[in-house]
Amino acid sequence: MEEQGMQEQQQQHSESNKPKVGTKGFKDFVRLIASTNPPKLILTVALILTLIQTTAGLIVPLMTKGLIDGLTTSALNKSVIFLLLGAFVIQAIASGISIYMLNYAGQRVVATLRTKLWNKVLSLRMPYFDRNRTGDTMSRITNDTSQIMTLIADYLVSFVSNIVAVIGGVALLFYLDWVMSLIILSLVPLTMLILLPVGRKMYKISKKQQDEMAGLTSVLSQVISEIRLVKAYGTEKQESEAGDSRIRKMFAFGLQEARILALIGPLFTFVMTAVLVVILGVGGMRVASGILSPGELVAFILLLFQVIMPMGQFTTLYSRLQKVVGATERIQAILADEEEPDHNTKLAPQGNETIAFHDVHFSYVTGEEVLHGINLTVPTRKVTAIVGPSGSGKSTLFSLLEQFYLPDSGHISYGGEEITTYSLASWRSKIGYVSQESPLMAGTIKDNITYGLNREVTMEEIRRAAEMAYSADFIDKLPQGFDTEVGERGMKLSGGQRQRIAIARALLRSPDILMLDEATSSLDSTSEYEVQQALSNLMEGRTTIVIAHRLSTVVDSDQIVVLEHGHVTGTGTHAELINTHPVYRELAQKQFVAQDGEGSTSSNGEIQNKE
Template sequence: METNMPATARPDAAGLRRFARLISDANPPRVVLTVALLLTLIQTAAGLIVPLMTKGLIDGLTADSLNRQVLIGLAAAFILQAAASAVSIYMLNYAGQRIVANLRTRLWEKVLALPIPFFDRNRTGDTMSRVTNDTSLIMNLITEYLVSFVSNIIAIVGGIALLFYLDWVMTLIILAVVPVTALILMPVGRKMYRISKKQQDEMADLTSILGQVIGEIRLVKAYGTENREARSGEDRIRRMFAFGLQEARILALIGPLSTFVMTAVLVLILGVGGIRVASGLLTAGDLVAFILLLFQVITPMAQFTTLYSRVQKVLGATERIQAILAHEEEPQDSRKMAAPEGEAIELRNVSFAYNPGEEVLRNVNLVIPARQTTAIVGPSGSGKSTLFALLERFYVPVEGEIRYGQDRIDEYTLASWRAKIGYVSQESPMMAGTILENITYGISREVTLEEVRQAAELAYAAPFIDKLPQQYQTEVGERGIKLSGGQRQRIAIARAFLRSPDILMLDEATSALDSSSEHEVQKALANLMKGRTTIVIAHRLSTVVHSDKIVVLENGRITGEGTHQELLQSHEVYRELAQKQFVEAGQSGETSELI
């Protein structure tokens, strides 16, 4: 027992320290809090004076006289208490809302600054749950309970002092009940903490499933998996329901227990107080004042029992939020703010693994010439997309380094390095909004509509945009669902034109398009590639045969470099791949320049 007791107490103490630090770091409005606390002190003091004035009023009534000064004092105390309470409640709620708003802002900015590996390891729904559900728990605790915490403390301390002043015997009887109640509530609170953590896990799971299923609802319906996804969601909802019942059982224990204690104490005080009034040790006014003060002490104590359970519930949320806030961000500090243009990119002995011991790239040495087109070809899973991710600094090589000219790319700030890169992928990701907003997405400077039109012209996007009823103000839908694949690609290319990058990265940019769309996109890409260092990933060799340099990547290693004709003569795997695609192209009736 001696070794276990501290272990069970430690998580609560550590959690409370984390919570206090979290609130402190949220930059609470200290002036507002100070004024609110002063008003709370006035409100509580006025509330404690009322029983004493009531005592004088009742004792005066027994002498057949009505003390007008006491009545005026009572009325003034009531008005002061009500006014101070109204203002302090508003100010404390304002402070609580401000704290949580600052916390959410800090958490959101932190999420945006986290490195890509964080999102590889954590589900989107879990991260969303931290920003929304967990902060809501903290907000409810602050606005509904902590706003009255200080006034309750003052009411309890002041009330107990006045109770001792009125009758110390009955006060000691009341205080004897407190340790007994605490011994019951402590283990209940620890149980609530464990249940709360499990509940939040289930909530994060459910949020993740909802985000995934709703985001891919067309896939769900196309493959008829509605029932399967329904069962998956129902399973987590049932588990949440089970944890909710466990929480309800605990609350059902705490509520009646608090009511029972309050009722028992009141009955006991009425009995003992009646005896002491009959014996002349107390006046009737003393007993009434004592009971009024007793309610002013017991009510905050009852709120503390609920507060205790709520605090235990929030500790799990605090722990998860702190885990995100403590996570290492993408590196921002660097001595170089901007990179020169027109330099070659060099990979020196670069190796990389997503998981230890499972290398995706192995000792890659590669020079990507400036203002030329370099194509990366190879079978699926050979590491082509990983190479792109390293160039964009989404990941850091396990070994080796990447240089731009004479400098390592990690010597530049992320913002200045990524500003040099234009990226067009086969998915052409888009944000919900208008075509104009998507073309100008990520452009930090002011952009005129004429510049946008010019970029759209170069990207061969202007013809279809001009035919739309709202043209550049047309809503594209979530992830650009209202546009075709070719239209999305051309908008992505227009965005790259507007960005005017020094380095252009094309990741299977035409692989998912039909022949007509591919022709338009290829013309747009040809415009975009002029005068830029271009790196292309392609499965279809017909799209890269005219590249200045072709690099063959197999199983994370470079096995060949050269022009198309050079590789046909010197690289067996490349030659076989070219011959296979030539046969497929011939069977489909397409022309080919592969061999």
């Protein structure tokens, strides 16, 4: 029920989370880059060097003019040749340094942005992860930021230099011959007619490409992480088809982009060639009539290329910018999402205090309440078990206690104070959580036992925790002992071994509050016995809350809470509930009879009396 609520919430918010075409656009991109505190000095120097390179490039045609006109009079001017060579050298040096600086700036901006995104993702509230696939988020941090880096490194400053080249080039063209310059200016409206529709089309295609890339990343991430499930159920073909479908869609969008580029390139080349032919024809006549010198015509053609090339790059830049705008919107969507509220500086009190739920209501999806007015007291240093049918809200209570979610109304208190008044770090440091799965991180056994500790620990402390968790014996038998790699998600260890590593981690954390989510339900009898012994050591002197599906594991609890459809319907000891709670009694009868056959064990003697 709870999982279904999360899925429905994901569907409800998926559309609203998608960026809207054309909103904010370039301004959002500028604000995003500014938020990364880019290296302004380096960008400024790169810009100056690029301008020097551009200026030197504009001077070259004028020097060429003097050189060619000098050749016609049989007087070779050596100073012009040296100036020409000097301009080439300055161009090369300025270009090389500016390229390096721009790439440095681009890499630094993207590294800062990725760090910012990563830290943001880690601080997001759980509802974000409920409604967004892991692969989508990964794609935002990797692929979308790469789009931004490419724009900065390859296009950003060159855009400014291209503007200078076009303005300076056009001015020099008018200086050389205003008639032919007017012919060139006719390119501007023609270029805009090509540029704007193509840019809008590229924007739509690039957004769809990025969506499909994120979808493919999600499919790959999910399938690879659950490859054992895929192979166990023989769904390789099904998953292959799902991946192939994404790849084919990306291929189709890639072809659409290729068709646009295939149209732009030849069309632009045709227009430029036509203009060049016209310029050569008109220029030839003006040279023949003595209006232009041969050197001026050559200089005019060289300048023409220096104007045409940047104009051609504007088309590419515009297309690239459209892609980056789409990437920016997706990144901004993450950065704008709600973070966990961690503005409090008040530290949670040391030691054990009473936990109380006060009229707590909660829903994953608005209008579909999961918990209905929960009132519950968890006594200090006692064991409280929460039982009830699947979907009754047991795990949701744990999530609220961890502050993964906040109640819609009501509150949870610890020692009389609302837990939301404490800083999240100090509150969560008081809690030790051992789940049915006991997830481990890739790394060594030692890394996993010490995971999440904010203090230095000695090897003796680690070994003592392992011994209390009944895990030291099997760890010592491993080839590398505590330095043994556990594999992704701890798959190199058995279920019981993973559970005991998780218990050792909780012991080393030494929490005041212990939460156990059916920590032994998936183990065989031998492993269960060892884990139960380890849990006994862990539970000693701590406030313990246990989610139980098997009543045999909680019959000795100090308090048992029956939860049904989000309502607390009973509270008491096992014996009290057997006498007063029909649903609990029925559940106990079914479980104990199923376990004991004739129902002759002492744990269910009270049930037999009632029968």
